Each structure stands twice: as C-alpha cells, then as structure tokens.
Amino acid sequence: MRFQVNGRGVDAEPRAGQCLRTLLRENGRVEVKKGCDAGDCGACSVLVDGLPVHSCIYPAQRIEGRAVTTVSGLGTVDDLHPVQQSFVDNFGFQCGFCTAGMVVTGSTLEPGQLEDLPRLMKGNLCRCTGYRSVRQSIEDGVRRHHDCASAGGRPCPAPSVEPGADPDASVGRSVHPPAAKRVVTGTEPYTFDISMAGTLILRVLPSPHAHARIRRIDVSAAVDLDGVVLVLTHENSPTFRFSTARHENRIDDPDDTRILDDVLRFTGQRVAAVVAVNATIAEEACRRILVDYEVLPAVFDPEQARTAGAPVLHPGLTGADRVLDASRNLIAAVHEGIGGDVDSALAASEVTVSGTWRTQRVSHAQLETHGAIGHLDDRGRLVIRTSTQVPFLVRDELCLILGLEPDMVRVYSARVGGGFGGKQEILTEDLVALAVLRTGKPVAYEMSRYEEFTRTTVRHPFRTRVELGAGRKGALTAIKVEVLSDTGAYGNHSIGVMFHGCAESISLYNCPVKRVDAEVVYTNNVPSGAFRGYGLGQVILAIESALDELAVELDIDPFELRRINAVKDGDPLLVFHPEQDADLAYGSYGLDQCLDLAQDALRRGNGVECPAGEEWRVGEGMAAALIATMAPGGHISKTTVRLKPDGRYLIGVGTAEFGNGTTTVHTQIVSTVLGTAVDRIDMINSDTDGAEYDTGAFASSGTTVAGKALHVAATSLRSVILTTAAALARVPVSSCVLEADQVLADGRPVTFAAIIGAAPVAFRDGDSLVARGNEFGDLRSLSFNVQAFRVAVDVRTGEVRILQSVQAVDAGRVLNPEQCRGQVEGGTAQAIGSSLYEEVHIEADGSVGNPVFRTYRVPQMADIPVTEVYFADTVDTLGPFGAKSMSESPYNPVAPALGNAIRRAVGRRPYATPFSRDRVWRLLQDEDGPPA
Numbered sequence: 001m002r003f004q005v006n007g008r009g010v011d012a013e014p015r016a017g018q019c020l021r022t023l024l025r026e027n028g029r030v031e032v033k034k035g036c037d038a039g040d041c042g043a044c045s046v047l048v049d050g051l052p053v054h055s056c057i058y059p060a061q062r063i064e065g066r067a068v069t070t071v072s073g074l075g076t077v078d079d080l081h082p083v084q085q086s087f088v089d090n091f092g093f094q095c096g097f098c099t100a101g102m103v104v105t106g107s108t109l110e111p112g113q114l115e116d117l118p119r120l121m122k123g124n125l126c127r128c129t130g131y132r133s134v135r136q137s138i139e140d141g142v143r144r145h146h147d148c149a150s151a152g153g154r155p156c157p158a159p160s161v162e163p164g165a166d167p168d169a170s171v172g173r174s175v176h177p178p179a180a181k182r183v184v185t186g187t188e189p190y191t192f193d194i195s196m197a198g199t200l201i202l203r204v205l206p207s208p209h210a211h212a213r214i215r216r217i218d219v220s221a222a223v224d225l226d227g228v229v230l231v232l233t234h235e236n237s238p239t240f241r242f243s244t245a246r247h248e249n250r251i252d253d254p255d256d257t258r259i260l261d262d263v264l265r266f267t268g269q270r271v272a273a274v275v276a277v278n279a280t281i282a283e284e285a286c287r288r289i290l291v292d293y294e295v296l297p298a299v300f301d302p303e304q305a306r307t308a309g310a311p312v313l314h315p316g317l318t319g320a321d322r323v324l325d326a327s328r329n330l331i332a333a334v335h336e337g338i339g340g341d342v343d344s345a346l347a348a349s350e351v352t353v354s355g356t357w358r359t360q361r362v363s364h365a366q367l368e369t370h371g372a373i374g375h376l377d378d379r380g381r382l383v384i385r386t387s388t389q390v391p392f393l394v395r396d397e398l399c400l401i402l403g404l405e406p407d408m409v410r411v412y413s414a415r416v417g418g419g420f421g422g423k424q425e426i427l428t429e430d431l432v433a434l435a436v437l438r439t440g441k442p443v444a445y446e447m448s449r450y451e452e453f454t455r456t457t458v459r460h461p462f463r464t465r466v467e468l469g470a471g472r473k474g475a476l477t478a479i480k481v482e483v484l485s486d487t488g489a490y491g492n493h494s495i496g497v498m499f500h501g502c503a504e505s506i507s508l509y510n511c512p513v514k515r516v517d518a519e520v521v522y523t524n525n526v527p528s529g530a531f532r533g534y535g536l537g538q539v540i541l542a543i544e545s546a547l548d549e550l551a552v553e554l555d556i557d558p559f560e561l562r563r564i565n566a567v568k569d570g571d572p573l574l575v576f577h578p579e580q581d582a583d584l585a586y587g588s589y590g591l592d593q594c595l596d597l598a599q600d601a602l603r604r605g606n607g608v609e610c611p612a613g614e615e616w617r618v619g620e621g622m623a624a625a626l627i628a629t630m631a632p633g634g635h636i637s638k639t640t641v642r643l644k645p646d647g648r649y650l651i652g653v654g655t656a657e658f659g660n661g662t663t664t665v666h667t668q669i670v671s672t673v674l675g676t677a678v679d680r681i682d683m684i685n686s687d688t689d690g691a692e693y694d695t696g697a698f699a700s701s702g703t704t705v706a707g708k709a710l711h712v713a714a715t716s717l718r719s720v721i722l723t724t725a726a727a728l729a730r731v732p733v734s735s736c737v738l739e740a741d742q743v744l745a746d747g748r749p750v751t752f753a754a755i756i757g758a759a760p761v762a763f764r765d766g767d768s769l770v771a772r773g774n775e776f777g778d779l780r781s782l783s784f785n786v787q788a789f790r791v792a793v794d795v796r797t798g799e800v801r802i803l804q805s806v807q808a809v810d811a812g813r814v815l816n817p818e819q820c821r822g823q824v825e826g827g828t829a830q831a832i833g834s835s836l837y838e839e840v841h842i843e844a845d846g847s848v849g850n851p852v853f854r855t856y857r858v859p860q861m862a863d864i865p866v867t868e869v870y871f872a873d874t875v876d877t878l879g880p881f882g883a884k885s886m887s888e889s890p891y892n893p894v895a896p897a898l899g900n901a902i903r904r905a906v907g908r909r910p911y912a913t914p915f916s917r918d919r920v921w922r923l924l925q926d927e928d929g930p931p932a
Contacts, residue, residue: 001013001014001061001063001064002064002065003063003064003065003066003067003068004066004067004068005024005027005029005068005069005070005073006068006069006070006072006073007067007073010027012026012027014060014061014063015060017059018059018060018061019037019055019056019057019058019059019060020046020048020053020055020056020058020059020060020062020063020068021034021037021044021055021056021058022060023060023063024046024055024068024070028195029070029072030186030189030192030193030194031070031071031072031100031185031186031187031193032044032046032055032070032100032186033097033098033100033101033190033367033368033417034056034192034369034446035097035098035101035125035367035368035369035449036056036367036449036852036853037056037057037448037449038056038057038449038852038853038854039054039056039057039123040123040125040852040853040854041098041101041124041125041367041853041858042054042098042101042102042105042123042124042125043097043098043100043101043124043125043367044056044101045100045101045102045104045105045123045124046068046069046070046071046104047067047068047069047070047073047104047107047108048063048066048067048068049066049067050067050069050108051108052104052105052108054123069104070100070104070186071084071099071100071101071103071104071184071185071186072185072186072187074103074104074107074185075184075185076185077181077182077185077187080181080184080185081103081107081141081145082141082142082144082145082148083103083106083107083137083138083141083142083145084103084141084181084184084185085141085144085184086136086137086138086140086141086144087099087102087103087134087137087141087180087183087184088176088180088181088184089137089140089176090133090136090137090140091133091174091176091177091818091819091822092129092133092134092136092137092138092184093128093129093133093134093180093183093184093659094128094129094659094660094661094822094823094826095127095128095366095367095368095415095416095417095418095419095658095659096179096183096184096188096415096417096659097190097366097367097368097417097418098124098125098126098127098128098367099183099184100186101124102121102124102126102134102137102138103184105120105121105123105124106121106137106138106141106142107141107142107145109138109142110142110146111142111143111146113142114138114139114142114143117135117138117139117861118135118860118861118862119862121134121135121138121860121861122860122861122862124861125367125853125858125860126861127364127365127366127367127418127420127826127830127858128418128659128822128826129822129825129826129829130822130825130826130828130829130830130864130867131829131861131864132825132864132866132867133822133825134861135861170668170671170672171665171668171669171672171813171815171816171881171883172813172814172815172817172881173668173816173817174816174817174818174819175664175667175668175678175816176664177661177663177664177819178663178664178667178678178679178681178683179415179657179663183415188415189414189415190368190387190414190415190416190417191368191371191372191373191385191386191387191413191414191416191417191446192371192373192444192446193414194373194385194414196373196375196442196444197442198441198442199373199375199441199442199443199444200229200230200275200276200277200435200439200441200442200443200444201275201276201277201278201279201282201443201444201445202273202274202275202282202431202432202435202443202444202445203273203274203276203279203282203283203285203286203445204270204271204272204273204274204286204431204445204451204455205270205271205272205273205274205286205289205291206267206268206269206270206271206451206454206455207264207266207267207268207269207270207271208267208293209264209267209293209295209296209298210265210266210267210298210300210524210525210845210846210847211264211265211266211295211296211297211298211311211313211524211846212263212264212293212294212295212296213262213263213264213293213294213296214234214262214263214264214271214291214292214293214294215292215293215294216291216292217233217234217235217271217272217289217290217291217292218289218290218291219231219233219272219289221288221289221290222274222285222286222288222289223285225276225281225284225285225288226281227276227277227278227281228274228275228276228281228282228285229275229276229277229439229441230274230275230435230438230439231272231273231274231275231285231289232259232260232272232273232274232275232431232434232435232438233260233271233272234258234260234261234262237258237259237260237434238258238259238401238402238434239258240258240400240401241255241256241257241258241321242255242257242258242397242400242401242426243255243256243257243490243491243492244257244425244426244427244457244490244492244527244529245424245425245492245493245496245529245530246390246393246394246397246424246425246426246696247393247496247631247633247695248393248631248633248634248635248636248695249633249634250393250396250397250400251322252322252495252496252633253322253491253492253493253494253495253496254317254321254322254323254331254491254494254495255317255321255322256314256317256321256323256490256491257490257492259401259430259431259434260272260273263296264293265313265314265489265490265522265524266488266489266524266525266526266527266846267454267524267526267845267846267847267848268451268454268455268526268847268848269455269489270431270455271289271291272286272289272291273431273435273445274286274289275435275439275443296311297311298311298524298846299311299313299329299523299524300523300524300525300842300846301523302461302463302484302485302486302521302523303463303484305328305329305486305521305522305523306328306329306330306484306519306521307328308328310328310329311524312326312327312329313326313329313489313522313523313524314326314329314522315327322491322495323491328521329521329522329523330519330520330521331487331491331494331495331520331521331522332494332495332498332499332519332520333517333518333519333520334498334499334502334516334517334518334576335516335517335518336515336516336576336577337513337514337515337516337576338513338514338574338575338576338577339511339512339513339514340513341513342467342478342479342480342513342514342515343480345469345477345478345512345513346467346469346477346478346480348469348477349469349470349471349477349478350469350470350471350472350477351469351470351471351472351550351553351554352467352468352469352470353467353468353546353549353550353553354465354466354467354468354546355465355466355542355545355546355549355909355911356463356464356465356466356542356911357462357463357464357465357466357541357542357545357911357912357913358461358462358463358464358911358912358913359459359461359462359464359537359538359541359895359912359913360459360461360834360838360839360840360912360913360914361458361459361461361525361526361528361839361840361842362458362459362531362833362834362838362839362840363452363453363458363838363840363856364418364419364420364421364422364456364457364458364531365838365853365856365858366417366418366419366420366422366423366658367417367418368387368416368417368418369387369446369447369448369449369451369452370387370422370423370427370428370447370451370452370456371386371387371428371444371445371446371447372384372385372386372387372388372428372429372432372444372445373385373386373432373442373443373444374429374432374433374435374436374442374443374444375436375441375442375443376436376440377410380408381407381408381409381410382398382402382404382408382409382410382433382436382437383409383410383411383412384398384409384410384411384412384429384432384433385412385413385414386411386412386413386428386429386432387413387416387417387423388411388413388416388423388424388429388656388686388696389413389416389419389421389423389424389656389658389696389697389698390423390424390656390695390696390697390698391411391412391413391654391656391686391687391688391694391696392411392654392688392693392694392695392696393695393696394411394426394429395409395410395411395688397426398411398426398429398430398433401430401433402433402434402437409433409688410687410688410689411429411687411688412686412687412688412689412690413656413686413687414686415657415658416656416657416658416659416686417658418658418659419656419658419659419660419697419698420531420532420830421529421530421531421532421534421698422456422457422529422530422531423658424493424529424530424696424698425456425457425492425529425530427447427455427456427457428445428447431445432444432445449851449852449853450851450852453840453848453850453851453852453856454526454847454848454851455526456527456529457488457492457493457526457527457528457529457530457531458488458526458527458528458529458531458840459528459531459537459538459834460485460486460487460493460494460497460498460501460520460528460529460531460535460538461485461486461528461538462483462484462485462486462501462535462538462539463483463484464481464482464483464484464538464539464541464542465481465482465483465542466479466480466481466482466542466543466545466546467479467480467546468480468546468547468550469513470550470554472554473554473564474550474551474554474556474560474561474564474565475564475565476509476510476511476565477511477512477513478511478512478513478514478515479506479509479511479513479514479515479543480514480515481502481506481514481515481516481517481518481539481542481543482516482517482518483498483501483502483516483517483518483519483539484518484519484520484521485497485498485501485518485519485520485521485528485535485538486520486521486523486525486528487520487521487522487523487527487528488522488523488524488525488526488527488528489522489523489524489525489526489527490522490527491520491522492527492528492529492530493528493529493530493534494520494528495520496534496535497520497528497530497534497535498518498519498520498535499518499535500534500535500536500632501518501534501535501536501538501539502516502518502535502539502575502576503536503575504536504573504625504626504627504628504782505536505539505540505543505625505626506539506543506575506576507567507573507574507575507626508543508566508567508624508625508626509543509547509565509566509567510565510566510567510571510574511565514574514575514576515576516575516576524846525842525846526840526842526846526848530698532827532830532887532888532891533627533888533889533891533892534699534888536625536627536892537831537834537891537892537894537895540623540625540892540893540895540896541895541896541899541913542896543896544623544624544625544893544896544897544900545623545896545899545900545903545909545911547561547562547565548621548623548896548899548900548903549903549909552903552904558621558622558900559595559598559599559622562595562624562786563592563595566591566624567591567626568589569586569589570586570589573782583632583777583778583779583780584628584779584780584781584782585779585780585781585782585878586781586782587629587779587781587782587812587876587877587878587879587884588781588810588812588874588875588876588877588882588884589782589784589810589874590784590810590812590872590873590874591624591626591784591786591810593808593810593872593873593874594624594784594785594786594808594809594810594870594872595624595786595808596808597786597806597808597870597872598622598786598787598788598806598807598808598870599622599788601788601804601806601808601868601870602620602622602788602790602804602806605790605804606803606804606868608803608804609803610792610803611792611794611801615794615795615796615797616792616793616794616795617792617793617795617905617906618790618791618792618793618803618905619790619791619793619900619901619902619903619904619905619906620788620789620790620791620901620904621788621789621791621896621897621898621899621900621901621902621903621904622786622787622788622789622893622897622900623786623787623893623894623895623896623897623900624784624785624786624893625784625785625786625787625889625892625893626782626783626784627700627782627783627785627885627888627889627892628780628781628782628783629700629704629780629781629782629783629876629878629879629884629885630699630700630701630704630705630777630780630885631695631698631699631701631777632780634695634776634777634778635695635699635701635705635775635776635777636693636694636695636705636774636775636776636777637653637654637655637693637694637695637701637705637706637708637709637774637775638654638691638692638693638694638709638772638773638774639651639652639653639654639691639692639694639706639709639710639712639713639772639773639774640652640691640692640713640770640771640772640773641670641674641710641713641714641717641770641771641773642765642768642769642770643717643721643752643756643768643769643770644752644767644768645751645752645753645756645767646741646752647676647680647740647741647742647752648680648681648682649670649674649676649680649681649682650681650682650683650684650768651666651667651670651681651682651683651684651685651710652683652684652685652690652691652692653666653683653684653685653690653691653694653706653709653710654685654686654687654688654690654691654692654693654694654695654696654706655685655686655694655696655697655701655702655706656685656686656696656697657685657686657697658697659826660697660700660702660823660887661702661816661819661820661822661823662685662697662702662703662706662707663683663685664816664819665702665703665707665815665816665819665883666683666685666702666706666707666710667681667683668815668816669707669710669711669714669815669880669881670710670714672881673711673714673715673718674714674717674718674738675738675739675740676740677740680740692772694706695777699885699888700885700886700887700888700889701777701885702885702887703815703879703880703883703884703885704781704878704879704880704883704884704885705775705777706775707815707879707880707883708773708775708879708880709773709774709775710773710880711773711880711881712773712774712775713771713772713773714771714773715773716771716772716773717763717769717770717771718738720759720760720763720769720771721738721743721752721755721759721769722736722738722743724755724758724759724760725743725745725750725755726745727758728745728750728754728755728758729745729746729748729750731745731746736750743755752769755769756768756769779878780878781812781876781877781878781879781884782884783809783810783811783812783884783885783886783889784809784810784872784889785807785808785809785810785889785890785892785893786807786808786809786893787805787806787807787828787890787893787894787897788804788805788806788807788897789802789803789804789805789806789897789898789900789901790802790803790804790901791803791898791901791902791905792905793902793905793906793920795906795924797917797921798916798917798918798919798920798921798922798923798924799917799920800836800898800902800915800917800920802832802865802898803865804865804868805828805832805865805866805867805868806867806868806870807824807828807867807868807869807870807890807893807894808869808870808871808872809824809869809870809871809872809886809889809890810871810872810874810884811871811872811883811884811885811886812874812875812876812879812882812883812884813874813875813876813879813881813882813883814871814883815880815881815883817871820871820886821869823886823887823890824867824869824886824890825866825867825869825890826890827887827888827889827890827891827894828867828890828891828894829859829864829867830891831890831891831892831894831895832859832863832864832894832898833857833858833859833863834895834913834914835894835895835898835899835913835914835915836859836863836898836914836915836916837857837858837859837863837914837916838856838857838858838859838914839856839857839914839916840856895913895915898915899913899915902915902920906920906923906924908923908924908926910923
C-alpha cells in the first residue's frame with residue numbers, strides 16, 4: 001500500500017484491523033498522539049485529503065492513495081503555520097498533549113465558521129487550559145491565515161518578538177514557554193515518542209472480581225505462545241510491600257501494595273503481566289492464563305466498611321504499616337478540637353445551620369495515559385523513562401522494592417501530558433523495571449484509556465457533615481465537621497488527603513470552638529489518590545455551602561460574612577491544635593483584595609443576559625479558599641546553574657513539566673538574576689541524572705520550592721562571576737556589570753572563559769562555573785482564592801448555565817501573568833467539570849461503569865465559560881521574587897460557589913456533586929412546592 005504523509009510517499013502494509021494512528025506512529029509520525037483510541041478526545045487528529053479525522057478510529061486500509069497531513073506537515077519550528085503561531089502567541093496550551101490535534105482541526109476552518117467554533121471543536125478535548133486560550137488561538141490563527149491567503153498567498157509576517165529571544169524576559173512578563181514552537185509542531189517528545197530497537201511490550205491481566213484470592217494460576221499456555229518472553233505473577237514477583245503514592249517521607253502512606261498479589265481487592269487489579277514481542281501476542285497470552293479464584297465478600301460503602309462484621313480488606317496490617325485498625329478497614333482518624341465542647345457551643349449559639357455534602361469520584365482524565373519504558377544502559381544501570389511527576393521518588397522506591405542501589409537506577413520523564421496529581425504514583429514503573437531486570441531487554445507498558453479509568457486512581461469521594469453556630473451579627477461561635485473518606489482498595493494518599501482536607505478549609509475562619517471527627521477507610525472500590533486540591537475541594541464544598549446557608553439565615557451578604565470571620569493577616573491558623581503550625585507563615589495576605597475584586601466584578605456584570613423565558617431563575621454565589629504554598633513535612637529541591645565559556649547557562653532541576661509552566665518560570669528566574677535572555681539558557685529537568693534531588697512536581701511546588709532553589713543558585717553564581725571579574729580587573733565589585741556574553745569591569749571587558757579559569761576551585765567543574773541552590777520547604781506561605789458565579793437554572797429541566805465566572809487570586813508577585821492566568825482558568829474549568837458533569841460510576845459489582853470518554857463527561861469547549869481572572873497586589877516574603885503557588889488552589893472554591901449560586905437561584909440547596917441536570921431536576925421536584 002502506498003500513500004503520502006506530509007507530502008512524502010510511504011509504503012506500508014497495515015495489519016488486519018489496524019487503525020491509522022498506530023500505522024502512522026509505527027512509521028515515525030509520533031506527533032500523532034494517543035489519548036483515547038475511541039474517537040473521543042481528538043489528540044490523534046490528522047488531515048486525510050484535507051479533511052480532519054480521528055486517526056484512532058480511521059481504518060488504515062482506507063489510506064491507500066490518499067494524502068495525510070499531520071501537525072508537523074502544517075508547519076515547522078522555523079516556519080510555523082498561522083494557527084501554530086497563534087497557539088504560541090496566545091499561550092494556547094499547557095501540557096500540550098492535545099495541541100497537535102487542536103491545531104490540525106483548527107487549521108481547516110474558515111473565518112465564517114468561527115461563530116460555530118464550540119460545535120466544530122467538540123471532538124477535541126483539553127484538560128488543562130479551560131479553552132479560552134485555545135479558542136482565541138484558533139480564532140486569531142484562522143483569521144490571520146485567511147488574511148495572508150487573501151493577500152496573494154504572501155507569507156504571513158513573523159511576530160514582532162520571537163518567543164525566548166526578548167532580551168527583557170524578566171519575571172513579571174508573559175514570556176512564552178521554551179518548548180512552545182516544538183509543542184505546536186508536534187516535535188516536543190512525550191513519554192512514548194521514542195523508538196528503541198527490540199522493545200518488548202507488557203500487558204496486564206485484570207481481576208474480574210472486586211475481592212478474591214488466587215487459589216491457583218496456570219500460565220503454561222501463555223508461556224508456550226510464540227513471542228512470549230516472560231510471564232509475571234505473584235509467585236515470581238517480589239513480596240515487598242509499598243505504597244504507590246509518593247511523598248518526600250515514604251512513611252506518609254500505608255505499606256499495603258505488592259507488585260502482584262495473591263489477594264485482589266478491586267475489579268481491574270493486576271493479576272499477572274505478560275511481556276511479549278508485540279502487543280497482539282501479549283494480549284492473547286493474557287487471555288490464555290487460567291486462574292482459579294476464591295471469590296471473597298466485598299464492601300463498597302465506606303460507612304458499612306467501618307462497621308463490625310464488614311469484609312476486611314487488609315487483615316494483616318498494623319500500626320507499623322500505618323494502618324490504624326485493619327479490623328475496621330480504618331487507615332487513619334482524627335477526633336480532636338479546640339475551645340471546649342462543640343455541642344455545648346452549638347446549643348448556646350443564636351443561629352445554627354447544618355448539612356451533609358457528598359462528593360463523587362472524579363478521573364484525572366489527563367490525555368496522556370500512564371506509561372513507562374525501561375532498558376539497561378551501557379553501564380548495566382536500570383533506566384526508566386516514565387510519565388511521572390516525581391522521578392526521584394520513583395527511583396528511590398524502585399530501589400527499595402527491587403533491592404538496587406540508587407546509582408544503578410536512572411528515572412526521567414520527557415514532557416508529561418497532564419498530571420493533576422494522578423502521576424504522583426507508581427502505577428507502571430514497578431512492572432516495567434521488574435520485566436527489564438528479568439529479560440535484560442527494553443520493555444514498554446503504555447496504559448489504555450480503559451486501564452486509565454479502571455486501574456489508576458480517582459479523587460477521594462467524601463461524605464462531610466458540617467454544623468455551624470453564629471451570633472446574630474454573623475460572627476462564628478462553633479464549627480463541627482465530620483468527614484468520612486473512601487480510599488478504595490489501597491491507602492495511597494489516604495492519610496494526607498484526609499488531614500489536608502480538614503486543615504486549610506477550617507483554618508480559614510476564626511472561631512472559638514472547632515471540632516473535627518474524620519476517618520478514612522478501605523473499600524473494594526477502585527483506589528483513590530492524589531487529585532488537584534488534595535482533599536480541600538471536598539471539605540471546602542461543605543464549609544462554604546454551610547456558610548452560605550448561614551448568610552441566607554442571617555440575611556447577610558456572603559462576601560461580608562467572609563470578611564467578618566476570615567483570618568486576618570497574622571491570625572493563628574487553628575484547626576484542631578491549640579497552636580498554629582510552626583511551618584506556616586503569612587508571607588503576604590491578599591484575601592481582603594480577592595473578596596473586593598470578585599464582588600466588584602459581579603456587580604459590574606459581563607453583559608451576558610439570562611436566557612429568555614419564565615422557566616429560568618438567576619442566582620449569584622461565591623466561595624473562598626486558603627491553601628498552603630507547598631506540602632507539609634518538607635519539600636526539597638537541590639538545583640545547579642552552570643555557566644559555559646560562550647555565555648550559555650545550563651539549569652539542572654528535578655521538577656517535571658506537565659503543563660504547570662515550571663520550565664518557563666525557571667528560565668525567567670535565572671535570566672532575571674543573571675541578566676541574560678531565556679534563549680541562552682538550556683535546561684535538564686525531571687531527570688535523576690540531571691539534578692541533585694527534587695521531591696517532585698506536586699503541591700504547586702514548581703515555583704515556591706524548585707524556583708526558590710534556582711534563585712539561590714543563580715544568585716550565588718552571579719556573585720562568583722562578579723567577584724572573580726572584579727579580582728581579575730582589580731576593581732571594586734560595584735564597578736562590574738554582568739552582561740549576556742561578558743562582564744564589564746569599570747568599562748573593560750572580562751571574558752567568561754577568563755572568569756571560569758580564575759574562579760575559586762569549589763565553583764569550577766571542567767570548563768564550567770557551577771553554583772548550587774537548595775530549598776527544603778521549612779516555611780510555607782498562604783495563597784487565597786475567591787470564586788464567584790452568576791448562573792441561570794431552568795426549573796423545568798434542571799439545566800444550569802453559567803452566565804458569569806470570576807476568580808480573584810492571591811498569587812503574590814505574578815512571575816508570568818499569561819501562564820498564571822491559564823493555571824487559574826484551567827483549574828476553574830476542571831472544577832466546573834467535576835461540579836456539573838463528571839462522575840466515575842461504580843456498578844453493583846464494584847466495576848467502573850463508564851470507563852471511556854464517551855460516557856465520562858469531560859467538558860468540551862462549549863461547556864466552559866470564560867473566567868475573569870483578577871490578581872491581588874501582594875508580594876510574598878517567602879517565595880522567589882515574591883511569588884506564591886497557583887496551580888492547585890483555583891480548583892477548590894468552584895463547586896461551593898456553583899452550589900451557592902444554584903441555591904440562590906431556585907431556593908433549594910444541592911448537597912451532592914456533580915450538580916448535574918438530572919440531580920438539579922430531582923431537587924426541584926421537592927414536594928414542598930415550586931422553587932422560590
């Protein structure tokens with residue numbers, strides 16, 4: 001079969017049933033991504049004879065004689081297509097995994113179609129941006145392309161300033177990501193965008209039962225299949241127990257997991273793994289494995305799980321494994337308070353409100369699925385390339401599991417296609433590492449979208465009851481919170497999510513009496529894990545909804561009620577301890593500004609009218625949130641900045657880039673300190689060979705931890721450069737000016753080569769000058785967010801339409817305004833999805849009922865409104881250049897603000913997310929009569 005790809009002829013013979021996506025990738029077109037293999041996400045979009053198609057469902061046999069254009073065929077890094085250039089100019093991506101498909105589809109549009117853009121782009125999903133920047137990129141790019149074509153086909157002019165070449169790329173400016181042009185042309189590599197000769201493929205046999213013991217497993221038929229190299233079961237795998245969750249302190253989580261276990265605790269859990277020469281053989285071998293299961297009683301309700309007589313999931317675990325009471329499936333609990341008896345305080349309060357809120361399981365739905373590729377290098381070291389947020393923590397745990405020394409293991413990630421906490425786990429690396437060590441050959445395991453839904457992790461579902469007491473003027477007198485968290489079959493992140501969820505959500509408000517009763521339990525559901533907000537969103541929903549109900553009861557403006565009760569600058573942050581956490585500090589305070597900014601925006605409105613008709617009701621709602629700027633218990637980054645004789649700098653930092661924007665901000669920090677352009681800075685990141693150490697990219701630590709460490713390293717290097725130049729020229733340091741390619745010492749040039757040769761030995765490394773910077777997370781600052789909505793609700797159908805969305809944030813000094821705006825928009829959009837649409841459904845047998853994008857409702861462009869983003873004017877004393885984190889926190893206040901707006905619109909409060917149309921409709925059928 002012969003066809004064309006990007007203007008070049010290709011000869012290939014598709015396999016029976018093969019799709020175009022895999023055929024293209026097998027022929028080197030790795031810019032065509034895999035997001036779903038079901039025609040739902042659009043990451044694989046290409047043009048076939050000029051028409052956009054989802055190549056994952058386009059039969060490869062149909063391609064004979066046709067012309068295929070991928071994103072790389074539209075333009076190159078040196079000659080971008082106008083739509084590609086527009087995605088660069090408008091910051092139209094974050095992780096970038098969806099961008100190739102977005103660009104391809106957008107490139108086919110005409111200006112007259114842009115009014116219908118949300119419908120035309122419904123087949124392309126983005127999980128990161130919130131779509132505003134994507135929409136703007138397509139609109140501007142299509143118009144520009146049309147204008148250029150209309151002008152006689154002359155080339156479009158290049159942008160006035162090339163990304164990265166601006167000599168003033170200092171912090172505070174919207175500098176483009178260093179990888180921008182590579183992302184929009186599909187040439188920036190992700191985990192599986194490499195080719196390694198002889199790579200074996202790993203596939204997993206899943207458990208059909210929610211709870212079972214393996215009596216006997218027969219792999220002989222699988223082993224005998226030609227092309228099978230290795231079959232792994234619990235009988236030939238390490239028995240070392242660990243947690244898939246990764247933290248700086250590995251004992252933050254219970255040790256309850258084995259690579260392969262003879263007891264299976266959720267539907268979809270690994271039973272065995274097959275390594276074969278290709279995927280077809282590996283999958284067939286999995287089907288040939290015979291397993292005799294002893295089916296055990298299962299428990300799916302967390303309330304039932306902690307009662308006497310419930311099936312016990314991990315009967316052998318004890319406190320030494322970080323499990324509080326295995327006989328009750330209880331991993332951890334807190335039963336503490338401050339200020340005396342909370343029930344007495346509630347009874348003495350002039351006004352009380354209460355309610356119980358429930359949050360659902362939510363999928364991270366990052367478009368790049370989990371996966372890893374492993375091999376042995378020339379030194380015999382185990383090398384793992386993986387889609388992880390935490391390469392150093394993965395390396396260290398693999399060493400423990402497999403009995404290896406750290407210097408014999410390298411773990412690194414390329415650009416990661418989305419994370420949101422879901423890649424703060426070991427979910428593929430352990431199997432791949434074991435298979436590489438057993439076979440001595442390269443091994444790859446890339447999860448399917450089905451596996452992503454059924455074998456990875458979800459957001460912890462919470463049941464949260466809140467009782468509030470207050471005086472008639474609104475001052476809180478008592479807060480009582482009861483939390484039950486369902487961690488699923490394994491306890492990864494269970495303890496931290498429970499404690500974190502109950503911390504900042506409650507400490508935001510001053511109150512003399514507080515009480516928290518919280519427990520997290522095992523069930524036979526799919527495991528829960530780290531998810532954006534890390535438990536705060538679940539509890540904040542209940543706290544902020546109860547506060548809104550209190551505002552209704554007292555007839556007090558909800559913004560004013562927060563002003564009355566929220567902590568002020570310097571107030572102790574009391575949860576259930578008598579003293580403030582020693583590592584929390586007010587590096588700056590901007591909550592007051594956030595409340596004003598959001599309230600003023602609502603008052604101004606945005607010109608969007610309520611739909612016509614008597615069936616629509618309009619309401620406004622708001623909510624506030626506080627979050628610490630890094631994880632508790634220490635978050636470490638050890639970085640290097642290296643000067644070369646030609647004036648180029650090399651950054652060594654362990655943080656992964658997965659749409660969090662750290663690569664951009666890190667280069668900005670270094671360029672600002674060293675007075676150079678960002679295109680003169682190279683970076684080795686997310687590689688255990690490229691930096692000394694980094695806890696990882698989670699808890700919004702990329703700026704406040706790794707960025708701070710880089711600031712220290714760059715400042716140290718600057719000092720050495722100037723001091724050495726001054727000594728060589730025999731002038732005061734104050735007379736020296738650091739330039740891009742030299743130092744001017746009292747007006748006389750001193751070369752970098754001379755400075756490197758004369759610098760103190762401690763800073764010299766070959767032909768380079770090296771400085772180091774460390775950050776240990778000893779002090780954490782506080783960020784604040786206020787979300788506000790104006791919504792319309794159709795009382796006939798339960799449909800909720802967002803008319804206005806506003807978020808005001810205290811991010812300290814904003815180092816890159818467009819990137820930070822994108823983080824806020826993306827977090828808000830993801831939270832809108834989990835507030836209105838998304839839910840992982842668990843069937844009666846414990847299986848996931850909607851394990852594909854077709855039935856799991858990731859919001860499309862048409863679903864997400866533009867969120868107005870406002871920045872408080874603060875400068876943090878702890879963060880680099882006064883910055884604070886702003887990746888996780890935008891997610892947290894969205895659900896309560898939406899719930900409060902719905903309640904104000906229809907007079908009844910929803911108590912369970914998502915606030916989907918069917919749930920709101922049922923809420924409106926209450927027998928008490930029509931809504932207010």
